[in-house]
Amino acid sequence: MTVMAPIRIAPAAGCSDAPVLRERGQHEVFCGLTGIIWLHRKIQDAFFLVVGSRTCAHLIQSAAGVMIFAEPRFATAIIDERDLAGLADANTELDRVVAQLLQRRPEIKLLFLVGSCPSEVIKLDLARAASRLSAEFAPSVRVLNYSGSGIETTFTQGEDACLASMVPALPQATAKAPMELLVVGALADVVEDQFTRLFQQMGMGSVKFFPPRRANDLPAVGANTRILLAQPFLADTAKALQDRGAVRIPAPFPLGVEGTQAWLQAAARVFGIAEATFDATIAPAKQRALAALARSRLALEGKRIFFFPDSQLEIPLARFLSRELGMTLTEVGTPFLHRQNMAEELAMLPEGTMLSEGQHVENQLDRCRAAKPDIVVCGLGLANPLEVEGMTTKWAIELVFTPIQGFDQAADLAELFTRPLVRRMRLAA
Numbered sequence: 189m190t191v192m193a194p195i196r197i198a199p200a201a202g203c204s205d206a207p208v209l210r211e212r213g214q215h216e217v218f219c220g221l222t223g224i225i226w227l228h229r230k231i232q233d234a235f236f237l238v239v240g241s242r243t244c245a246h247l248i249q250s251a252a253g254v255m256i257f258a259e260p261r262f263a264t265a266i267i268d269e270r271d272l273a274g275l276a277d278a279n280t281e282l283d284r285v286v287a288q289l290l291q292r293r294p295e296i297k298l299l300f301l302v303g304s305c306p307s308e309v310i311k312l313d314l315a316r317a318a319s320r321l322s323a324e325f326a327p328s329v330r331v332l333n334y335s336g337s338g339i340e341t342t343f344t345q346g347e348d349a350c351l352a353s354m355v356p357a358l359p360q361a362t363a364k365a366p367m368e369l370l371v372v373g374a375l376a377d378v379v380e381d382q383f384t385r386l387f388q389q390m391g392m393g394s395v396k397f398f399p400p401r402r403a404n405d406l407p408a409v410g411a412n413t414r415i416l417l418a419q420p421f422l423a424d425t426a427k428a429l430q431d432r433g434a435v436r437i438p439a440p441f442p443l444g445v446e447g448t449q450a451w452l453q454a455a456a457r458v459f460g461i462a463e464a465t466f467d468a469t470i471a472p473a474k475q476r477a478l479a480a481l482a483r484s485r486l487a488l489e490g491k492r493i494f495f496f497p498d499s500q501l502e503i504p505l506a507r508f509l510s511r512e513l514g515m516t517l518t519e520v521g522t523p524f525l526h527r528q529n530m531a532e533e534l535a536m537l538p539e540g541t542m543l544s545e546g547q548h549v550e551n552q553l554d555r556c557r558a559a560k561p562d563i564v565v566c567g568l569g570l571a572n573p574l575e576v577e578g579m580t581t582k583w584a585i586e587l588v589f590t591p592i593q594g595f596d597q598a599a600d601l602a603e604l605f606t607r608p609l610v611r612r613m614r615l616a617a
Protein backbone atom coordinates (compact mmCIF):
# COMPACT_ATOMS: atom_id res chain seq x y z
CA MET A 189 0.00 0.00 0.00
CA THR A 190 1.33 3.44 -0.90
CA VAL A 191 0.92 6.02 1.81
CA MET A 192 0.75 9.58 0.61
CA ALA A 193 2.60 12.37 2.33
CA PRO A 194 0.37 14.36 4.68
CA ILE A 195 -1.68 17.05 3.01
CA ARG A 196 0.04 20.38 3.02
CA ILE A 197 -2.31 22.96 4.39
CA ALA A 198 -1.69 26.13 2.44
CA PRO A 199 -1.51 29.20 4.65
CA ALA A 200 -4.97 30.52 4.00
CA ALA A 201 -5.81 34.16 3.85
CA GLY A 202 -9.06 32.52 2.91
CA CYS A 203 -12.48 33.97 2.24
CA SER A 204 -13.33 35.13 5.77
CA ASP A 205 -14.02 38.66 4.60
CA ALA A 206 -14.56 37.92 0.93
CA PRO A 207 -17.36 39.76 -0.86
CA VAL A 208 -20.46 37.66 -1.50
CA LEU A 209 -22.81 38.12 -4.44
CA ARG A 210 -26.32 38.17 -2.92
CA GLU A 211 -29.13 37.23 -5.28
CA ARG A 212 -32.86 37.16 -4.75
CA GLY A 213 -34.90 35.70 -7.56
CA GLN A 214 -36.37 32.45 -8.76
CA HIS A 215 -34.64 29.50 -7.13
CA GLU A 216 -34.70 25.81 -7.99
CA VAL A 217 -34.57 23.63 -4.89
CA PHE A 218 -36.50 20.85 -3.19
CA CYS A 219 -38.60 21.69 -0.16
CA GLY A 220 -37.91 20.71 3.45
CA LEU A 221 -40.13 17.63 3.25
CA THR A 222 -37.20 15.92 1.57
CA GLY A 223 -35.41 15.68 4.94
CA ILE A 224 -37.91 13.02 6.00
CA ILE A 225 -36.18 10.62 3.62
CA TRP A 226 -33.06 10.39 5.75
CA LEU A 227 -34.57 11.35 9.11
CA HIS A 228 -37.10 8.50 9.17
CA ARG A 229 -34.24 6.03 8.82
CA LYS A 230 -32.28 7.72 11.61
CA ILE A 231 -34.85 7.93 14.43
CA GLN A 232 -36.11 4.39 14.26
CA ASP A 233 -39.28 4.72 16.33
CA ALA A 234 -40.39 8.07 14.94
CA PHE A 235 -43.10 8.65 12.37
CA PHE A 236 -43.44 11.65 10.04
CA LEU A 237 -47.00 12.61 9.15
CA VAL A 238 -46.97 15.25 6.45
CA VAL A 239 -50.06 17.40 6.52
CA GLY A 240 -50.15 18.31 2.88
CA SER A 241 -51.45 17.77 -0.62
CA ARG A 242 -51.18 14.95 -3.13
CA THR A 243 -48.12 16.75 -4.54
CA CYS A 244 -46.40 16.46 -1.14
CA ALA A 245 -47.34 12.77 -0.93
CA HIS A 246 -45.98 12.21 -4.41
CA LEU A 247 -42.69 13.96 -3.62
CA ILE A 248 -42.07 11.85 -0.53
CA GLN A 249 -43.15 8.59 -2.14
CA SER A 250 -41.03 9.02 -5.22
CA ALA A 251 -37.98 10.38 -3.41
CA ALA A 252 -38.00 7.78 -0.65
CA GLY A 253 -38.96 4.85 -2.87
CA VAL A 254 -41.35 2.12 -1.89
CA MET A 255 -40.42 0.05 1.12
CA ILE A 256 -41.13 -3.55 0.38
CA PHE A 257 -40.04 -5.23 3.58
CA ALA A 258 -41.06 -2.72 6.21
CA GLU A 259 -44.01 -0.46 6.78
CA PRO A 260 -42.91 3.07 5.97
CA ARG A 261 -42.41 5.51 8.82
CA PHE A 262 -43.87 8.42 6.93
CA ALA A 263 -47.23 9.20 5.37
CA THR A 264 -49.28 12.15 4.17
CA ALA A 265 -52.59 13.28 5.62
CA ILE A 266 -54.08 14.80 2.48
CA ILE A 267 -55.66 18.21 2.70
CA ASP A 268 -58.29 18.15 -0.05
CA GLU A 269 -60.41 20.80 -1.71
CA ARG A 270 -63.04 20.72 1.06
CA ASP A 271 -60.37 21.60 3.64
CA LEU A 272 -58.89 24.30 1.41
CA ALA A 273 -62.32 25.82 0.93
CA GLY A 274 -62.82 25.81 4.71
CA LEU A 275 -65.76 23.40 4.42
CA ALA A 276 -64.32 20.73 6.69
CA ASP A 277 -62.67 20.96 10.09
CA ALA A 278 -59.11 19.98 9.27
CA ASN A 279 -58.31 19.61 13.01
CA THR A 280 -61.01 17.00 13.56
CA GLU A 281 -59.80 15.11 10.52
CA LEU A 282 -56.18 15.30 11.69
CA ASP A 283 -57.09 13.98 15.16
CA ARG A 284 -58.93 11.06 13.56
CA VAL A 285 -55.99 10.19 11.28
CA VAL A 286 -53.49 10.38 14.16
CA ALA A 287 -55.63 8.21 16.47
CA GLN A 288 -56.00 5.61 13.74
CA LEU A 289 -52.27 5.65 12.98
CA LEU A 290 -51.18 5.28 16.62
CA GLN A 291 -53.63 2.48 17.23
CA ARG A 292 -52.33 0.57 14.23
CA ARG A 293 -48.64 1.32 14.88
CA PRO A 294 -47.99 0.98 18.64
CA GLU A 295 -44.22 1.02 18.07
CA ILE A 296 -44.33 4.75 17.27
CA LYS A 297 -42.88 6.76 20.15
CA LEU A 298 -42.38 10.12 18.47
CA LEU A 299 -44.78 11.57 15.94
CA PHE A 300 -43.89 14.60 13.85
CA LEU A 301 -46.70 16.58 12.27
CA VAL A 302 -44.91 18.09 9.30
CA GLY A 303 -46.36 21.27 7.84
CA SER A 304 -46.37 21.95 4.09
CA CYS A 305 -47.31 24.75 1.71
CA PRO A 306 -51.02 23.76 1.76
CA SER A 307 -51.18 23.53 5.57
CA GLU A 308 -49.56 26.97 5.77
CA VAL A 309 -51.96 28.37 3.19
CA ILE A 310 -55.01 27.31 5.21
CA LYS A 311 -53.20 28.42 8.39
CA LEU A 312 -53.62 25.07 10.10
CA ASP A 313 -52.07 25.52 13.53
CA LEU A 314 -49.93 22.40 13.78
CA ALA A 315 -48.18 23.59 16.95
CA ARG A 316 -51.53 23.64 18.74
CA ALA A 317 -52.50 20.31 17.18
CA ALA A 318 -49.20 18.78 18.36
CA SER A 319 -49.67 19.93 21.95
CA ARG A 320 -53.31 18.75 21.96
CA LEU A 321 -52.35 15.32 20.59
CA SER A 322 -49.28 15.08 22.84
CA ALA A 323 -51.51 15.57 25.89
CA GLU A 324 -53.88 12.91 24.60
CA PHE A 325 -51.28 10.25 23.82
CA ALA A 326 -48.70 10.94 26.56
CA PRO A 327 -46.68 9.29 27.97
CA SER A 328 -46.34 6.63 25.29
CA VAL A 329 -46.15 9.00 22.33
CA ARG A 330 -44.71 12.51 22.06
CA VAL A 331 -46.12 14.65 19.24
CA LEU A 332 -44.03 17.48 17.81
CA ASN A 333 -44.42 19.66 14.76
CA TYR A 334 -42.26 21.51 12.27
CA SER A 335 -42.61 22.97 8.81
CA GLY A 336 -41.19 21.36 5.69
CA SER A 337 -42.95 23.84 3.43
CA GLY A 338 -41.24 24.84 0.23
CA ILE A 339 -42.07 28.50 0.71
CA GLU A 340 -38.68 30.21 0.96
CA THR A 341 -36.83 27.17 2.25
CA THR A 342 -34.33 24.71 0.89
CA PHE A 343 -34.39 21.00 1.42
CA THR A 344 -31.84 20.53 4.19
CA GLN A 345 -33.72 23.08 6.30
CA GLY A 346 -36.21 20.27 6.87
CA GLU A 347 -33.66 18.55 9.12
CA ASP A 348 -32.85 21.82 10.86
CA ALA A 349 -36.54 22.49 11.56
CA CYS A 350 -37.08 18.90 12.73
CA LEU A 351 -34.14 18.92 15.15
CA ALA A 352 -34.97 22.41 16.40
CA SER A 353 -38.50 21.17 17.21
CA MET A 354 -36.98 18.46 19.41
CA VAL A 355 -34.76 20.79 21.45
CA PRO A 356 -37.48 21.90 23.93
CA ALA A 357 -38.13 18.20 24.64
CA LEU A 358 -34.51 17.51 25.65
CA PRO A 359 -34.02 16.91 29.38
CA GLN A 360 -32.15 19.58 31.35
CA ALA A 361 -28.62 18.58 32.33
CA THR A 362 -27.84 19.47 35.95
CA ALA A 363 -25.31 22.18 36.72
CA LYS A 364 -23.04 19.54 38.28
CA ALA A 365 -23.16 17.26 35.24
CA PRO A 366 -19.72 16.61 33.75
CA MET A 367 -18.87 18.30 30.47
CA GLU A 368 -20.32 16.21 27.65
CA LEU A 369 -19.95 16.28 23.88
CA LEU A 370 -23.08 16.39 21.75
CA VAL A 371 -22.60 15.75 18.03
CA VAL A 372 -25.44 17.49 16.22
CA GLY A 373 -26.79 16.46 12.82
CA ALA A 374 -28.06 13.22 11.33
CA LEU A 375 -25.19 10.97 10.31
CA ALA A 376 -25.37 7.48 8.84
CA ASP A 377 -25.11 4.89 11.63
CA VAL A 378 -21.85 3.56 10.19
CA VAL A 379 -20.29 7.05 10.36
CA GLU A 380 -21.61 7.62 13.87
CA ASP A 381 -20.05 4.31 14.98
CA GLN A 382 -16.68 5.27 13.50
CA PHE A 383 -16.69 8.63 15.29
CA THR A 384 -17.80 6.98 18.55
CA ARG A 385 -14.86 4.56 18.35
CA LEU A 386 -12.36 7.37 17.69
CA PHE A 387 -13.69 9.49 20.55
CA GLN A 388 -13.60 6.49 22.88
CA GLN A 389 -10.06 5.55 21.86
CA MET A 390 -8.80 9.03 22.62
CA GLY A 391 -10.52 8.90 26.02
CA MET A 392 -13.27 11.47 25.54
CA GLY A 393 -15.76 9.78 27.85
CA SER A 394 -19.45 9.96 27.05
CA VAL A 395 -20.36 11.32 23.61
CA LYS A 396 -24.00 11.73 22.58
CA PHE A 397 -25.52 12.16 19.13
CA PHE A 398 -28.52 14.27 18.19
CA PRO A 399 -30.85 13.13 16.73
CA PRO A 400 -30.67 9.86 18.68
CA ARG A 401 -31.50 6.52 17.09
CA ARG A 402 -34.42 6.02 19.48
CA ALA A 403 -36.90 8.66 20.55
CA ASN A 404 -36.52 7.89 24.26
CA ASP A 405 -32.75 8.39 24.18
CA LEU A 406 -32.95 12.17 24.04
CA PRO A 407 -29.66 13.63 25.30
CA ALA A 408 -29.72 16.04 28.22
CA VAL A 409 -28.56 19.56 27.47
CA GLY A 410 -27.26 22.37 29.65
CA ALA A 411 -24.34 24.68 30.35
CA ASN A 412 -21.91 21.75 30.39
CA THR A 413 -22.92 20.56 26.93
CA ARG A 414 -20.44 21.20 24.13
CA ILE A 415 -21.97 20.92 20.68
CA LEU A 416 -20.08 19.89 17.59
CA LEU A 417 -22.05 20.45 14.39
CA ALA A 418 -21.75 17.52 11.98
CA GLN A 419 -23.84 19.25 9.30
CA PRO A 420 -23.57 22.82 8.08
CA PHE A 421 -27.30 23.46 7.68
CA LEU A 422 -28.33 23.46 11.34
CA ALA A 423 -28.34 27.15 12.24
CA ASP A 424 -31.73 27.09 14.02
CA THR A 425 -30.94 23.89 15.92
CA ALA A 426 -27.58 25.26 17.03
CA LYS A 427 -29.23 28.45 18.20
CA ALA A 428 -31.94 26.55 20.11
CA LEU A 429 -29.28 24.43 21.84
CA GLN A 430 -27.20 27.51 22.64
CA ASP A 431 -30.32 29.12 24.12
CA ARG A 432 -30.47 26.08 26.44
CA GLY A 433 -26.93 26.89 27.61
CA ALA A 434 -24.91 24.62 25.31
CA VAL A 435 -21.67 25.98 23.88
CA ARG A 436 -20.73 25.43 20.23
CA ILE A 437 -17.22 24.21 19.49
CA PRO A 438 -15.99 26.18 16.47
CA ALA A 439 -14.83 23.75 13.81
CA PRO A 440 -14.99 23.06 10.10
CA PHE A 441 -17.19 20.14 9.03
CA PRO A 442 -15.99 16.52 8.89
CA LEU A 443 -15.67 16.26 5.11
CA GLY A 444 -12.39 15.02 3.71
CA VAL A 445 -9.26 14.15 5.67
CA GLU A 446 -8.40 17.70 6.64
CA GLY A 447 -11.96 18.59 7.65
CA THR A 448 -12.41 15.39 9.66
CA GLN A 449 -9.11 15.85 11.46
CA ALA A 450 -9.84 19.49 12.31
CA TRP A 451 -13.39 18.62 13.43
CA LEU A 452 -12.24 15.83 15.75
CA GLN A 453 -9.33 17.91 16.99
CA ALA A 454 -11.53 20.86 17.88
CA ALA A 455 -13.50 18.61 20.24
CA ALA A 456 -10.41 16.80 21.55
CA ARG A 457 -8.80 20.12 22.53
CA VAL A 458 -11.89 21.30 24.40
CA PHE A 459 -11.87 18.01 26.33
CA GLY A 460 -8.16 18.26 27.13
CA ILE A 461 -6.96 15.29 25.08
CA ALA A 462 -3.17 15.37 24.63
CA GLU A 463 -2.04 16.08 21.06
CA ALA A 464 0.09 12.92 21.00
CA THR A 465 -2.89 10.77 22.04
CA PHE A 466 -5.04 12.45 19.42
CA ASP A 467 -2.45 11.97 16.66
CA ALA A 468 -1.91 8.31 17.55
CA THR A 469 -5.66 7.64 17.63
CA ILE A 470 -6.45 9.05 14.23
CA ALA A 471 -3.24 7.95 12.47
CA PRO A 472 -4.41 4.60 11.00
CA ALA A 473 -7.72 5.95 9.65
CA LYS A 474 -6.05 9.11 8.39
CA GLN A 475 -3.32 7.21 6.53
CA ARG A 476 -5.89 4.90 4.95
CA ALA A 477 -7.92 7.89 3.80
CA LEU A 478 -4.90 9.74 2.38
CA ALA A 479 -3.86 6.70 0.38
CA ALA A 480 -7.37 6.21 -0.97
CA LEU A 481 -7.72 9.89 -1.89
CA ALA A 482 -4.54 9.87 -3.95
CA ARG A 483 -6.30 7.96 -6.73
CA SER A 484 -9.13 10.49 -6.96
CA ARG A 485 -6.69 13.37 -7.01
CA LEU A 486 -5.26 12.08 -10.28
CA ALA A 487 -8.71 12.34 -11.87
CA LEU A 488 -9.82 15.63 -10.30
CA GLU A 489 -6.72 17.83 -10.07
CA GLY A 490 -7.08 20.96 -12.19
CA LYS A 491 -10.74 20.27 -13.03
CA ARG A 492 -13.10 23.25 -12.68
CA ILE A 493 -16.24 22.98 -10.59
CA PHE A 494 -19.33 25.21 -10.26
CA PHE A 495 -21.77 24.93 -7.33
CA PHE A 496 -25.40 26.01 -7.59
CA PRO A 497 -26.95 26.74 -4.16
CA ASP A 498 -28.85 23.73 -2.89
CA SER A 499 -27.87 21.70 0.17
CA GLN A 500 -25.79 24.21 2.21
CA LEU A 501 -22.98 21.65 1.99
CA GLU A 502 -21.43 23.65 -0.86
CA ILE A 503 -18.78 25.59 1.08
CA PRO A 504 -17.33 22.60 3.01
CA LEU A 505 -17.38 20.52 -0.20
CA ALA A 506 -15.63 23.29 -2.12
CA ARG A 507 -12.99 23.52 0.60
CA PHE A 508 -12.38 19.75 0.42
CA LEU A 509 -12.30 19.58 -3.37
CA SER A 510 -9.96 22.53 -3.78
CA ARG A 511 -7.52 21.87 -0.95
CA GLU A 512 -7.33 18.08 -0.94
CA LEU A 513 -8.03 17.27 -4.58
CA GLY A 514 -6.69 20.32 -6.37
CA MET A 515 -9.94 21.33 -8.09
CA THR A 516 -10.52 24.91 -9.23
CA LEU A 517 -13.63 26.64 -7.87
CA THR A 518 -15.40 28.72 -10.51
CA GLU A 519 -18.36 29.69 -8.28
CA VAL A 520 -19.54 28.45 -4.90
CA GLY A 521 -23.23 29.17 -4.44
CA THR A 522 -25.01 28.57 -1.16
CA PRO A 523 -28.70 29.13 -0.35
CA PHE A 524 -27.77 30.85 2.94
CA LEU A 525 -24.47 31.93 4.35
CA HIS A 526 -24.33 31.63 8.13
CA ARG A 527 -21.03 33.39 8.67
CA GLN A 528 -20.58 32.31 12.27
CA ASN A 529 -21.14 28.58 11.73
CA MET A 530 -19.17 28.74 8.49
CA ALA A 531 -16.27 30.88 9.77
CA GLU A 532 -13.69 28.07 9.90
CA GLU A 533 -14.69 26.84 6.45
CA LEU A 534 -14.54 30.31 4.88
CA ALA A 535 -11.06 30.82 6.29
CA MET A 536 -9.91 27.67 4.49
CA LEU A 537 -11.34 28.51 1.05
CA PRO A 538 -8.80 29.73 -1.50
CA GLU A 539 -8.55 33.49 -1.57
CA GLY A 540 -10.52 35.04 -4.42
CA THR A 541 -13.18 32.29 -4.57
CA MET A 542 -16.38 33.60 -6.18
CA LEU A 543 -19.07 33.20 -3.50
CA SER A 544 -22.79 33.70 -4.04
CA GLU A 545 -25.73 33.48 -1.64
CA GLY A 546 -29.35 32.93 -2.66
CA GLN A 547 -30.27 32.52 -6.27
CA HIS A 548 -31.42 34.21 -9.41
CA VAL A 549 -31.41 31.09 -11.50
CA GLU A 550 -31.27 32.70 -14.94
CA ASN A 551 -28.34 34.94 -14.03
CA GLN A 552 -26.53 32.05 -12.43
CA LEU A 553 -27.08 29.80 -15.44
CA ASP A 554 -25.53 32.52 -17.60
CA ARG A 555 -22.49 32.68 -15.31
CA CYS A 556 -22.21 28.90 -15.34
CA ARG A 557 -22.31 28.72 -19.15
CA ALA A 558 -19.70 31.47 -19.38
CA ALA A 559 -17.43 29.68 -16.87
CA LYS A 560 -17.60 26.38 -18.81
CA PRO A 561 -16.83 24.24 -15.75
CA ASP A 562 -15.85 20.56 -16.05
CA ILE A 563 -18.53 19.63 -13.50
CA VAL A 564 -21.58 21.34 -12.03
CA VAL A 565 -23.16 20.52 -8.65
CA CYS A 566 -26.86 21.35 -8.76
CA GLY A 567 -30.39 20.24 -7.95
CA LEU A 568 -32.25 17.65 -9.99
CA GLY A 569 -34.29 20.30 -11.77
CA LEU A 570 -31.21 21.88 -13.33
CA ALA A 571 -29.17 18.74 -13.91
CA ASN A 572 -30.96 17.37 -16.97
CA PRO A 573 -31.12 20.64 -18.91
CA LEU A 574 -27.43 21.25 -18.20
CA GLU A 575 -26.52 17.71 -19.29
CA VAL A 576 -28.39 18.36 -22.54
CA GLU A 577 -26.21 21.45 -23.00
CA GLY A 578 -23.17 19.21 -22.71
CA MET A 579 -22.24 19.86 -19.08
CA THR A 580 -21.34 17.18 -16.55
CA THR A 581 -23.46 17.38 -13.42
CA LYS A 582 -23.62 15.99 -9.92
CA TRP A 583 -26.92 15.95 -8.06
CA ALA A 584 -26.55 17.86 -4.81
CA ILE A 585 -29.15 15.68 -3.08
CA GLU A 586 -26.99 12.58 -3.53
CA LEU A 587 -24.39 14.21 -1.32
CA VAL A 588 -26.90 14.37 1.50
CA PHE A 589 -28.15 10.79 1.10
CA THR A 590 -24.69 9.22 0.94
CA PRO A 591 -22.47 8.70 4.01
CA ILE A 592 -19.64 11.14 3.20
CA GLN A 593 -18.37 12.29 6.61
CA GLY A 594 -15.25 10.98 8.29
CA PHE A 595 -11.89 9.49 7.26
CA ASP A 596 -13.25 6.23 5.91
CA GLN A 597 -15.73 8.01 3.65
CA ALA A 598 -13.33 10.66 2.24
CA ALA A 599 -12.47 8.60 -0.84
CA ASP A 600 -16.15 7.72 -1.40
CA LEU A 601 -16.90 11.43 -1.35
CA ALA A 602 -14.20 12.14 -3.93
CA GLU A 603 -15.50 9.24 -6.00
CA LEU A 604 -18.91 10.93 -6.22
CA PHE A 605 -17.20 13.64 -8.29
CA THR A 606 -14.89 11.44 -10.36
CA ARG A 607 -17.70 9.13 -11.52
CA PRO A 608 -19.69 11.67 -13.59
CA LEU A 609 -16.46 12.93 -15.19
CA VAL A 610 -15.39 9.41 -16.14
CA ARG A 611 -18.88 8.69 -17.49
CA ARG A 612 -18.77 11.84 -19.63
CA MET A 613 -15.33 10.90 -20.96
CA ARG A 614 -16.60 7.46 -21.95
CA LEU A 615 -19.63 8.98 -23.71
CA ALA A 616 -17.37 11.36 -25.59
CA ALA A 617 -14.90 8.61 -26.64
Ligand code: SF4
Pocket residue numbers: 219220221240241243244245247303304305306336337338339
Ligand atom coordinates in the same frame (compact mmCIF):
# COMPACT_ATOMS: atom_id res chain seq x y z
S1 SF4 B 1 -44.48 21.25 0.81
FE1 SF4 B 1 -44.91 22.66 -0.87
S2 SF4 B 1 -43.10 22.50 -2.20
FE2 SF4 B 1 -43.09 20.69 -0.85
S3 SF4 B 1 -44.14 19.11 -2.04
FE3 SF4 B 1 -45.69 20.09 -0.72
S4 SF4 B 1 -46.58 21.69 -2.02
FE4 SF4 B 1 -44.65 21.07 -2.99
